[in-house]
Amino acid sequence: MSNGINFAFLDEYAKREIRRSVIKAICIPGYQVPYSSREMPMGRGFGTGGLQLTLALIGVTDTVKVIDQGSDDSVNAVNLRKFIEMTCPGIATTTRLQEATLIQSRHRIPEQALRADQILVLQVPYPDALVIVEPSEDKRKVMHGEADYSRLLVKLYEDIVKFDEITISHRYPTRINDHYIIDPSPIPRYDVPKLHNSKALILFGAGREKKIYAVPPHCPAEPLAFDDVPFRIEDFTDSRGERRACKLCGSQESFLDEFIDEQGERVYQCSDSDYCEQQQELAHG
Amino acid sequence: MIEMIWQAEFQQAAFRCVVEAFSRPGQISVLPECKHNAAIAVLATLVDSESSLADPHQQLDNSHWLRLQIKPTAPELAAFILCQGTLPVDFEPCQGTLASPELGATLVLMVAAMNGGDTTYQLTGPGIETAVHIAPQGLDISWFKQRSGWNGAFPLGVDMLLATEEGILALPRTTQIKEIN
Ligand SMILES: [Zn+2]
Numbered sequence: 001m002s003n004g005i006n007f008a009f010l011d012e013y014a015k016r017e018i019r020r021s022v023i024k025a026i027c028i029p030g031y032q033v034p035y036s037s038r039e040m041p042m043g044r045g046f047g048t049g050g051l052q053l054t055l056a057l058i059g060v061t062d063t064v065k066v067i068d069q070g071s072d073d074s075v076n077a078v079n080l081r082k083f084i085e086m087t088c089p090g091i092a093t094t095t096r097l098q099e100a101t102l103i104q105s106r107h108r109i110p111e112q113a114l115r116a117d118q119i120l121v122l123q124v125p126y127p128d129a130l131v132i133v134e135p136s137e138d139k140r141k142v143m144h145g146e147a148d149y150s151r152l153l154v155k156l157y158e159d160i161v162k163f164d165e166i167t168i169s170h171r172y173p174t175r176i177n178d179h180y181i182i183d184p185s186p187i188p189r190y191d192v193p194k195l196h197n198s199k200a201l202i203l204f205g206a207g208r209e210k211k212i213y214a215v216p217p218h219c220p221a222e223p224l225a226f227d228d229v230p231f232r233i234e235d236f237t238d239s240r241g242e243r244r245a246c247k248l249c250g251s252q253e254s255f256l257d258e259f260i261d262e263q264g265e266r267v268y269q270c271s272d273s274d275y276c277e278q279q280q281e282l283a284h285g
Numbered sequence: 286m287i288e289m290i291w292q293a294e295f296q297q298a299a300f301r302c303v304v305e306a307f308s309r310p311g312q313i314s315v316l317p318e319c320k321h322n323a324a325i326a327v328l329a330t331l332v333d334s335e336s337s338l339a340d341p342h343q344q345l346d347n348s349h350w351l352r353l354q355i356k357p358t359a360p361e362l363a364a365f366i367l368c369q370g371t372l373p374v375d376f377e378p379c380q381g382t383l384a385s386p387e388l389g390a391t392l393v394l395m396v397a398a399m400n401g402g403d404t405t406y407q408l409t410g411p412g413i414e415t416a417v418h419i420a421p422q423g424l425d426i427s428w429f430k431q432r433s434g435w436n437g438a439f440p441l442g443v444d445m446l447l448a449t450e451e452g453i454l455a456l457p458r459t460t461q462i463k464e465i466n
Binding site for chain 1: 293297308333334383385
């Protein structure tokens with residue numbers, strides 16, 4: 001290439017190593033495949049794990065969408081998208097989910113269902129759900145292999161006894177294909193059921209922890225629950241028992257962000273800005 | 286001029302076909318056009334000096350090994366094993382360990398065709414919505430027999446990729462294979 005930068009930034013050895021790891025991640029659903037995460041020209045913690053996956057996958061026919069907490073316009077999303085555009089000449093970018101072939105996201109799975117011809121890449125800060133009960137990685141790896149999650153379950157149950165419900169709001173431990181339990185990244189509980197029997201392949205990249213894992217399409221993904229404490233998604237019902245609506249598009253079906261407006265009023269808005277805009281377009285013809 | 290399968294742009298497109306194949310076991314993915322058997326194109330895409338490859342049935346020639354920048358490894362130790370499907374199994378591949386199941390080998394099996402064979406198999410498992418059927422031609426019966434032993438204790442196991450002239454079909458260790466006639 002004329003500017004001396006390899007297409008998709010990574011050298012071909014780095015891409016092949018990530019590609020081999022991606023294949024094993026798909027073959028062993030939920031297992032964290034180690035890889036030698038490369039230095040990227042941005043700090044770890046800025047989605048470099050997800051970015052490396054995107055760069056190992058991307059080709060000139062792809063259309064990429066980058067979202068951060070549901071928004072295409074946040075600084076993080078803009079910086080990642082610019083980097084991809086700069087290093088992958090010929091690719092297209094979009095904010096519309098339906099146009100995208102590759103979607104890289106942090107903290108959300110898009111509101112609308114993914115298609116079989118799309119791949120979702122999620123950025124992961126902390127890949128191992130067992131880290132809260134076992135500090136040694138060697139021991140955690142054996143526990144994962146044996147699907148020995150008794151200590152994790154005890155820990156969760158203690159939470160329930162103390163708080164009357166599972167208090168985890170993000171990173172809800174989820175069992176994949178009846179074996180591995182994953183940290184599904186900091187998505188809200190609302191998004192966890194979307195992992196179950198997804199039409200699209202979902203890949204997880206943890207750059208700092210150097211791990212790649214996957215939930216293949218049509219694969220069981222069960223959030224941990226107990227007989228007496230079922231899994232519940234966030235409740236958006238108001239005091240009168242009505243589902244709250246987005247103040248911009250009026251949707252009563254989306255995941256809502258809550259904030260205080262200039263008048264000091266509590267207001268709600270779709271977290272997925274692309275979905276919200278499409279709902280507004282529909283309403284206004 | 287470097288042949289297409291050794292070029293980055295081909296390998297990216299081929300990799301996406303491999304991802305599609307492993308994501309949807311039993312479904313045939315057609316590789317981008319090249320002048321090589323799909324098995325060779327897949328190896329060009331995934332193998333380099335940081336990996337290992339066995340060729341127990343001598344399907345590769347010197348020029349392939351030069352391009353891959355590696356020397357052959359024994360099948361018992363290799364990450365990738367290229368196999369001629371018509372021959373019976375004559376090695377024991379790595380199945381990984383409980384702590385590192387990704388060390389289980391990837392077997393690339395050259396077959397004549399994905400369908401039209403005498404035996405039909407039903408596939409179920411992750412990546413398959415309900416069930417799919419395949420009837421490969423040019424695949425010795427010992428491969429699936431041995432596979433069920435190798436894959437008997439998940440997460441240990443081997444992952445298979447059947448390859449014809451232009452297409453591939455994956456059988457990750459999670460795929461259940463049942464003979465149905
Ligand atoms: Zn809205």
